[in-house]
Amino acid sequence: MSPFLAGVLQMLALIAALALAYRPLGDHMARVYSSDRHLRVEKWIYKAIGANPDAEMRWPAYLRGVLAFSVVSVLFLYGLQRLQGALPGSLGFVSIDPDQAFNTAASFVSNTNWQSYYGEQAMGHVVQTGGLAVQNFVSAAVGIAVAVALVRGFARSRTGELGNFWADLVRGVVRILLPISVIGAIVLVACGAIQNFTGIHEVGQFMGGSQQWNGGAVASQEVIKELGTNGGGYFNANSAHPFENPNGFTNLFEIFLILLIPFSLTRTFGRMVGSLRQGYAILGTMATIWAGFVLLMWATEFAGHGPAFEAAGGAMEGKETRFGIGASSIFAVSTTLTSTGAVNSFHSSYTGLGGGITMLGMMLGEIAPGGVGSGLYGMLIMAIIAVFIAGLMVGRTPEYLGKKISTREIKLAACYILVTPALVLCFTAAAMALDTPVTSMTNSGAHGFSEVLYAYTSGANNNGSAFAGLNADTQWFNTTIGLAMLLGRFVPMVFVLALAGSLAEQTPVPRTAGTLRTEKPLFTGLLVGTIVIIAGLTYFPALALGPLAEGLAS
Numbered sequence: 001m002s003p004f005l006a007g008v009l010q011m012l013a014l015i016a017a018l019a020l021a022y023r024p025l026g027d028h029m030a031r032v033y034s035s036d037r038h039l040r041v042e043k044w045i046y047k048a049i050g051a052n053p054d055a056e057m058r059w060p061a062y063l064r065g066v067l068a069f070s071v072v073s074v075l076f077l078y079g080l081q082r083l084q085g086a087l088p089g090s091l092g093f094v095s096i097d098p099d100q101a102f103n104t105a106a107s108f109v110s111n112t113n114w115q116s117y118y119g120e121q122a123m124g125h126v127v128q129t130g131g132l133a134v135q136n137f138v139s140a141a142v143g144i145a146v147a148v149a150l151v152r153g154f155a156r157s158r159t160g161e162l163g164n165f166w167a168d169l170v171r172g173v174v175r176i177l178l179p180i181s182v183i184g185a186i187v188l189v190a191c192g193a194i195q196n197f198t199g200i201h202e203v204g205q206f207m208g209g210s211q212q213w214n215g216g217a218v219a220s221q222e223v224i225k226e227l228g229t230n231g232g233g234y235f236n237a238n239s240a241h242p243f244e245n246p247n248g249f250t251n252l253f254e255i256f257l258i259l260l261i262p263f264s265l266t267r268t269f270g271r272m273v274g275s276l277r278q279g280y281a282i283l284g285t286m287a288t289i290w291a292g293f294v295l296l297m298w299a300t301e302f303a304g305h306g307p308a309f310e311a312a313g314g315a316m317e318g319k320e321t322r323f324g325i326g327a328s329s330i331f332a333v334s335t336t337l338t339s340t341g342a343v344n345s346f347h348s349s350y351t352g353l354g355g356g357i358t359m360l361g362m363m364l365g366e367i368a369p370g371g372v373g374s375g376l377y378g379m380l381i382m383a384i385i386a387v388f389i390a391g392l393m394v395g396r397t398p399e400y401l402g403k404k405i406s407t408r409e410i411k412l413a414a415c416y417i418l419v420t421p422a423l424v425l426c427f428t429a430a431a432m433a434l435d436t437p438v439t440s441m442t443n444s445g446a447h448g449f450s451e452v453l454y455a456y457t458s459g460a461n462n463n464g465s466a467f468a469g470l471n472a473d474t475q476w477f478n479t480t481i482g483l484a485m486l487l488g489r490f491v492p493m494v495f496v497l498a499l500a501g502s503l504a505e506q507t508p509v510p511r512t513a514g515t516l517r518t519e520k521p522l523f524t525g526l527l528v529g530t531i532v533i534i535a536g537l538t539y540f541p542a543l544a545l546g547p548l549a550e551g552l553a554s
Helices: 003-034 040-049 059-082 098-109 125-155 165-190 218-227 248-273 276-302 307-312 324-337 352-363 374-394 407-433 445-460 475-504 521-545 547-553
Strands: 200-206 209-214
Touching: 003 165, 003 248, 003 276, 003 324, 040 165, 059 098, 059 125, 059 165, 059 475, 098 125, 098 475, 125 165, 125 218, 125 248, 125 374, 125 475, 165 218, 165 248, 218 248, 248 276, 248 324, 248 374, 276 324, 276 352, 276 374, 276 521, 324 352, 352 445, 352 521, 352 547, 374 407, 374 475, 374 521, 407 445, 407 475, 407 521, 445 475, 445 521, 445 547, 521 547
Parallel strands: none
Antiparallel strands: 200 209
């Protein structure tokens, strides 16, 4: 079987699995966030944290809940790392330096999971399981909660109430993420991923030195890393490591986990706003972009020229022979079009244009299908921009889901789409202008610029994957990427929740003959075009200096 055909068959199997899970999971999540009933374990949690889950919140209160919880999470995870040397189960590792501890705390709380350290050489069992894995659950639940609040903004009328953050947070963990993670961890263990709390093992002598491997609760952390679109890895090799990703089946299963909740949330959206066809329109937009990016990546990675490429069947440098070009490309596209950041291949070794595709996926805003929650609310922001553009073209006030898109809504949407590009481009420019940051670049020229651009694109978009080749464990990069991750996560949430509150206060506008039918394929096409044009106009100059220059020169 040719490598290309193998990739096509894997893509078809993945699509079939996602299609089977789409309806039951989407409907389940809609029930979870629409129910008035609280499980017993949820009541215990509410009592422990002193929250009233039945108290409705307006958007400022909802935002305060998001920020307060996240601040406490950052401080807790920072303290846990700084105390690691004195904790049991540290495997002999010392406490983490302040700048790296800040970077890692910001990374995992913001659902980014950028790592400027070698996982198996820095973090013990307590930090990995009690700190990082816990944040994998709760940071993902925060993203879903904010998305649900925006959906309620569309669904509700003449009220500013968006639900209860604490109830949404707890339900997301207890009823959605935990059950799927338990099943997923069992699957990974059955397929060869490790799950233990053993120490460091000497496994043999190699070239005069010893080879050491850590044990750890890898399967349980791996499943929520993918399911919650977190990223990161127990080991430095991430999902290319056989303890995390043992074989071709687990590789496809992990891609399935990455895409499962973001795609299924479109049905949750349709169910909660009372129109499944609206959900299908958003799903169609996400699926079109995702499939298009996979095909583009295959075109660049299979079509390499030269004897080495021809002998390997394509650009195999930096890719696992267990997975090949087809599966590696699907993984790379899926992880950068979501806010996951897990990798099973070395993105720096992709062709120049292939590396550009991974960057462009993040630059679109990671909305196809995006992160858990963040992908949906990012796509709905783009839908508002699209209906505004359509309204300008036909000369009428734009409407979406029965809500008028007025000056206030457009200002909030515009602020949302400007935050991340400003962070990426300003931090990249500063790093390239100063003398010290550029010494971290392994390569010079266009590829070296791509290393820095990728790092800030990954951080500000809360992706977490690395182009590699960049030494990011410096005070400059730990601090600036940490700031980019926090600002890129929580500043957009301010505008999303403010928009949700504004929409919820409106009176529904009846549909007329002039209303744009946003459930039709025409709108899906308009939405795809809007997304591509906005990202292209914003990032094209930077891409031209990096991956495009490298790709055209090769």
